[in-house]
Amino acid sequence: MEQYEVTFAGFGGQGIMTAGQLLAYSGIKEGKQVAWMPSYGPEMRGGTAYCTVVISDKRIGSPVVTNPKCICVFNRPSFDKFGPIVKPGGLFIVNSSLINVVSDRKDFTQFLVPGNEMALMAGNAKATNVVILGAFVGASNVVKLETVTETLKEKLGKKKDMLELNLRVLKEGYDLALETLGQKDSV
Amino acid sequence: MKGNEAIAEAAIRAGAEGYFCYPITPQSEVAEYLTKRMPEVGGVFLQGESEVAVGNMLFGAASTGKRVFTTSSSPGISLMQESISYMAGAHLPAVLVNIMRGGPGLGGILPAQSDYFQAVKGGGHGDYRLLVLAPSTVQEAVDLMMLSFDLADKYRNPVMMIGDGMIGQMMEAVEFPEEKEIKRNNPDESDWAVNGAKDRKPRIIKSLFLDPHQLEDNSWLLDDKYEQMKREEVRYELYKVNAKNKLLIVSYGTMARICQTVIDELESEGISVGLFRPITLYPYPMKELKKEAVKKNIKTVLTVEMSTAQMLEDVERSILGKKQIEFFGRTGGIVPTPDEVKSKVLELIKPKKKAKTSEKKKRGKNVK
Structure with missing residues (x-):
């Protein structure tokens, strides 16, 4: 597998870091090289938060990525900030529940996911990050759905209700990706 | 594991028994992790009232021959320079980690490598050097952290590991070596540690030599160690x-x-x-x-x-x-x-x- 980079971006509190960590743990579980790099700085509540995950079969060089292959944006400020830097030919996942515009770039795949609505329908808007993660996994195939399921079980094993809900929305996000973008073999 | 947590766990695995700290971004997770972990292994976790105090706590604890360390970031490390110089002068082993942020002054909290001179050329006074290690991955931070304690013991000299804020904040997969048997002489049997003078002569740990000949001798003794480092430790x-x-x-x-x-x-x-x-x-x-x-x-x-x-x-x-x-x-x-x-x-x-x-x-x- 070529190196794959994905950035998750949104408000502090939207589970951005967690989404990236779940992906990172899943990558490690599949025996891949992984680097998870958070944005850290003088941030404030309601400010922007983002993290980048690099997954590769080979030794990872820079954990800092100028143009990631995929960016998942959870809110409007992130849409504006990160839309222009997705690598040409890459993937731009937009949480359309909170972002009511679309990018006019034509050189990448834009994938709209109503993350908050899907999570809310399932019973808890806090699971938006897992919806988006599911959609990312479905769209990119960087890790297997089963691996992320395993990771969630490990992390949420004790909280049965939360686990059940998260597994459901993960699958829903994943399925939406397959429906919208079609089945892909690999990245 | 996050770099900061990995560094903390590596120290525990290396047999560290004392950790003294004062919180500062971007390395506060080390302390956070150790508040839980240090008591589990029966070690000492102590948050000082300032970095100056932490430096002196480190001096005191190192004098007992126990494996001790601290972690901080640029402005905090500056405040410890006096104690670092004293520890070097008194031939004490200790490990310091500097997760560097932008400076000078209070600077910022984002990653930088601008404390190179301070670490390598000596931020404190006197004819002394630190052995300085610089990891580039979280795994290497673990390996070098464990090595730092061995080197500090080997040379009875402070060892500093410097990483930028990214090393601290980044998360990567790490493997800890099998529970390694800590190869070190029992401090109770050493000929220098101050750990109770019952049935033996008291020992004094000091960096004060008013007789210039003695001070010169001490400085050349230090220099011998640095020459040995140059022969044996280049990586x-x-x-x-x-x-x-x-x-x-x-x-x-x-x-x-x-x-x-x-x-x-x-x-x-x-x-x-x-x-x-x-x-x-x-x-x-x-x-x-x-x-x-x-x-x-x-x-x-x-x-x-x-x-x-x-x-x-x-x-x-x-x-x-x-x-x-x-x-x-x-x-x-x-x-x-x-x-x-x-x-x-x-x-x-x-x-x-x-x-x-x-x-x-x-x-x-x-x-x-």
């Missing part, structure tokens, strides 16, 4: 260094990884560049760097740092004017992107008629 890594290289990059820590990405990209475009990454910053791999740098195929040596050129001085000292040496750096918390480094390399390899040098900080030195 570095070569990345894609070969006879096709046109240019050699010298870089350390996370910055070196960014350079690796640049080297990989350039390789795919048919341009061969190698990387020399010092792992020990003191003792600096001078001979080894010189050996690689003077090779015929190398036209230019490029030093890349997250500072306004500090390690550059050691690179120049190593190569002694035998090659053209250039510098590229960003500082203040700005991490250079691979693209920036790449365009600097391309500018040097394929020189345009007159490149503008004024736009950004591009300090070029032509050494003849």
